Amino acid sequence: xxxxxxxxxxxxxxxxxxxxxxxxxxxxxxxxxxxxxxxxxxxxxxxxxxxxxxxxxxxxxxxxxxxxxxxxxxxxxxxxxxxxxxxxxxxxxxxxxxxxxxxxxxxxxxxxxxxxxxxxxxxxxxxxxxxxxxxxxxxxxxxxxxxxxxxxxxxxxxxxxxxxxxxxxxxxxxxxxxxxxxxxxxxxxxxxxxxxxxxxxxxxxxxxxxxxxxxxxxxxxxxxxxxxxxxxxxxxxxxxxxxxxxxxxxxxxxxxxxxxxxxxxxxxxxxxxxxxxxxxxxxxxxxxxxxxxxxxxxxxxxxxxxxxxxxxxxxxxxxxxxxxxxxxxxxxxxxxxxxxxxxxxxxxxxxxxxxxxxxxxxxxxxxxxxxxxxxxxxxxxxxxxxxxxxxxxxxxxxxxxxxxxxxxxxxxxxxxxxxxxxxxxxxxxxxxxxxxxxxxxxxxxxxxxxxxxxxxxxxxxxxxxxxxxxxxxxxxxxxxxxxxxxxxxxxxxxxxxxxxxxxxxxxxxxxxxxxxxxxxxxxxxxxxxxxxxxxxxxxxxxxxxxxxxxxxxxxxxxxxxxxxxxxxxxxxxxxxxxxxxxxxxxxxxxxxxxxxxxxxxxxxxxxxxxxxxxxxxxxxx
Numbered sequence: 001x002x003x004x005x006x007x008x009x010x011x012x013x014x015x016x017x018x019x020x021x022x023x024x025x026x027x028x029x030x031x032x033x034x035x036x037x038x039x040x041x042x043x044x045x046x047x048x049x050x051x052x053x054x055x056x057x058x059x060x061x062x063x064x065x066x067x068x069x070x071x072x073x074x075x076x077x078x079x080x081x082x083x084x085x086x087x088x089x090x091x092x093x094x095x096x097x098x099x100x101x102x103x104x105x106x107x108x109x110x111x112x113x114x115x116x117x118x119x120x121x122x123x124x125x126x127x128x129x130x131x132x133x134x135x136x137x138x139x140x141x142x143x144x145x146x147x148x149x150x151x152x153x154x155x156x157x158x159x160x161x162x163x164x165x166x167x168x169x170x171x172x173x174x175x176x177x178x179x180x181x182x183x184x185x186x187x188x189x190x191x192x193x194x195x196x197x198x199x200x201x202x203x204x205x206x207x208x209x210x211x212x213x214x215x216x217x218x219x220x221x222x223x224x225x226x227x228x229x230x231x232x233x234x235x236x237x238x239x240x241x242x243x244x245x246x247x248x249x250x251x252x253x254x255x256x257x258x259x260x261x262x263x264x265x266x267x268x269x270x271x272x273x274x275x276x277x278x279x280x281x282x283x284x285x286x287x288x289x290x291x292x293x294x295x296x297x298x299x300x301x302x303x304x305x306x307x308x309x310x311x312x313x314x315x316x317x318x319x320x321x322x323x324x325x326x327x328x329x330x331x332x333x334x335x336x337x338x339x340x341x342x343x344x345x346x347x348x349x350x351x352x353x354x355x356x357x358x359x360x361x362x363x364x365x366x367x368x369x370x371x372x373x374x375x376x377x378x379x380x381x382x383x384x385x386x387x388x389x390x391x392x393x394x395x396x397x398x399x400x401x402x403x404x405x406x407x408x409x410x411x412x413x414x415x416x417x418x419x420x421x422x423x424x425x426x427x428x429x430x431x432x433x434x435x436x437x438x439x440x441x442x443x444x445x446x447x448x449x450x451x452x453x454x455x456x457x458x459x460x461x462x463x464x465x466x467x468x469x470x471x472x473x474x475x476x477x478x479x480x481x482x483x484x485x486x487x488x489x490x491x492x493x494x495x496x497x498x499x500x501x502x503x504x505x506x507x508x509x510x511x512x513x514x515x516x517x518x519x520x521x522x523x524x525x526x527x528x529x530x531x532x533x534x535x536x537x538x539x540x541x542x543x544x545x546x547x548x549x550x551x552x553x554x555x556x557x558x559x560x561x562x563x564x565x566x567x568x569x570x571x572x573x574x575x576x577x578x579x580x581x582x583x584x585x586x587x588x589x590x591x592x593x594x595x596x597x598x599x600x601x602x603x604x605x606x607x608x609x610x611x612x613x614x615x616x617x618x619x620x621x
Contacts, residue, residue, distance in 0.1 A: 031087060032347060032351060034356075039127050042097065042100070043120075044363070045104060045370070046100070046104060048370035048371045049107050049115070049116025049117070049370050049374065050113070053114060053116060054066070056113070057149075060151070062207040063149075065148075065210050066148070068213070069145045069146060069213050072145050072220070073128075073145050073220070076142045077128060080133040080135075080136050080142065081131050081139060082131075082133050085130075086132070087130060087343060088129075089129050091342065094126075094342065096125065097126055099119075100119035100120075101119070101362070101366060103115040104366050104370060105369065108366070108372075108373045109369070114150075114151065116370065117149065117150055121143075121146050125146065128142050140226060141219060141224065144229055145213055145220055147216065148212050156209065163208055163240060163244075168189065168248075170241065174249050180252055180257075188463070211243075211279055211280075211283070214236070215232040216229060218287050222287060224287070228290060231290070232286075235283065239279040242279065250262065250271060251263050390414075391546055391581070392584050394426050394580065398577070399428055399439065400576065402430075403569050404569055405566075408429045408431055411426070420454065420458075421440060421442050422442040422547075423444070425443070427440050428440075434554055437566075439549070439551075440547075440548070442546070442549075445544070447545055448509050448520060451491075451505060451547065452491070455493075455505060459497060460503050461495060462495055464493065465491060465493045468567065469489045470485070470486045470488075473567055479575070479576075480575035481579050482575055482579055485575035486571075490507065490570070491505070491506065491519045492505070492567065500556055501554075502556065503551065503552065504554075505551055505552075506550040506567065509548075510581055511545060511581075512546070512581070513582060514583070517545065546577075552566060
């Protein structure tokens with residue numbers, strides 16, 4: 001799919017197609033009518049997985065533009081096409097179709113609708129690359145907005161969090177310049193009488209993904225070269241930061257100077273649309289700059305390799321003659337395609353009865369598998385049945401005493417009694433003043449289970465996700481025989497729901513032999529999710545993992561002292577559970593009188609860890 005395939009034309013509207021009778025050459029080069037059924041079959045085979053994918057995608061505010069992306073591509077293709085369906089163009093297009101069919105089968109077997117969406121985009125791109133119009137040798141550039149329909153699983157979260165931090169920093173600098181008193185904590189700007197969550201200001205219509213869709217729509221609308229798409233996407237990221245900085249600053253100014261609340265209600269939405277419109281105006285201005293810099297140079301009387309090379313990547317033809325792709329050039333391109341080996345082979349196969357039956361059989365088989373998986377996946381998968389599948393059956397009094405929380409009740413759930421907690425779970429309900437907490441041990445999981453995703457599905461807004469280590473905490477004692485208890489990492493995430501409710505999630509993985517598992521970053525957590533799906537079929541064998549979590553809900557945010565105490569409680573609980581799970585698995589642990597003592601001595605920004613034999617519990621300084 002070379003960018004040179006995209007016709008470089010001006011910004012003016014396309015003239016109406018010519019209505020002259022088709023020439024003898026056009027009739028000879030006309031594609032077989034069966035190709036429309038070929039592309040229709042590919043659309044049908046991708047439809048079953050698209051249904052659950054689009055339902056899930058619509059629940060994410062940052063991707064709710066996707067119907068417009070599909071509509072823009074369909075409208076541009078309808079306006080520019082000559083109304084004919086052509087065979088796939090070149091080996092790359094055939095490879096994309098083959099890979100798409102594999103993705104659909106893979107997504108159906110492992111219940112990943114995301115692969116079906118990728119396959120559908122591949123099919124549409126291959127079809128549009130093959131299609132052409134009176135003034136377009138190919139409609140490849142028209143397919144670009146479709147790529148924004150593909151969710152960047154976990155990568156989108158990483159990108160949004162990174163942009164939120166940049167937005168917070170720039171907004172703080174701007175507020176400092178305006179002499180507005182404020183404080184910054186993570187992605188929260190604390191004003192004198194209220195908090196402003198940058199995570200909320202960077203979501204919805206003004207998100208980087210919406211601007212990415214608009215950027216690629218401009219590329220498709222203006223018929224820019226395909227190679228310019230990454231540049232436009234980079235500008236969209238910068239404009240997302242700019243528009244959100246403007247929005248956050250305006251909300252802070254209105255609240256601080258005029259006591260007007262622009263953070264909620266219709267005024268909040270209106271401000272978002274204004275910020276989006278401002279960013280789109282700058283995007284059009286950048287497009288004009290690109291066409292000014294990368295314009296086509298008029299050809300000289302003698303061949304100039306530099307001019308010829310420049311014109312190959314130029315965005316549009318020179319303004320002097322206003323040239324555009326002509327019907328003659330389109331026919332020449334058809335002649336070139338017709339002379340290819342793949343074109344002749346494809347034309348023979350599309351008319352061959354055996355080839356038609358074979359292709360139809362493949363389509364029916366893959367589509368049937370996808371439909372079956374979509375229908376049957378509505379109920380939970382019973383991979384674990386009965387108490388005999390428990391890795392570890394914890395006693396109710398295992399928790400002991402904690403610094404902050406007190407255990408109120410213990411409940412054991414087996415055989416999916418509480419489906420959202422997994423096959424088997426033990427829940428210790430705890431409290432302390434206004435703090436309500438649950439400590440949950442869920443089992444067994446095939447590899448790491450990312451719990452942040454679970455709470456996002458329950459309509460909790462993820463503010464940030466950090467990987468923490470016990471070595472980051474102040475001095476405290478933990479009785480443990482596990483040598484990794486004081487250095488193995490865990491996840492600490494902050495959530496928000498409604499006007500003031502806060503949620504704090506600490507979780508970690510423990511192997512079936514009591515080994516503590518270091519927490520992966522967000523992207524690695526997604527790879528674990530892929531392997532978990534594969535493992536459910538027995539293809540990929542992963543070790544069983546028990547997930548331990550502490551979920552705390554408070555009516556208002558906790559101060560750092562309380563958070564520090566909760567982290568210490570979690571580290572102590574995790575060490576105790578790991579010791580008991582290891583003992584249950586028959587794993588030999590160091591005896592109490594030779595337990596490891598870990599001491600961390602801070603020297604500036606450097607920490608040295610010294611290990612020695614002692615009968616005292618572990619300490620961290």
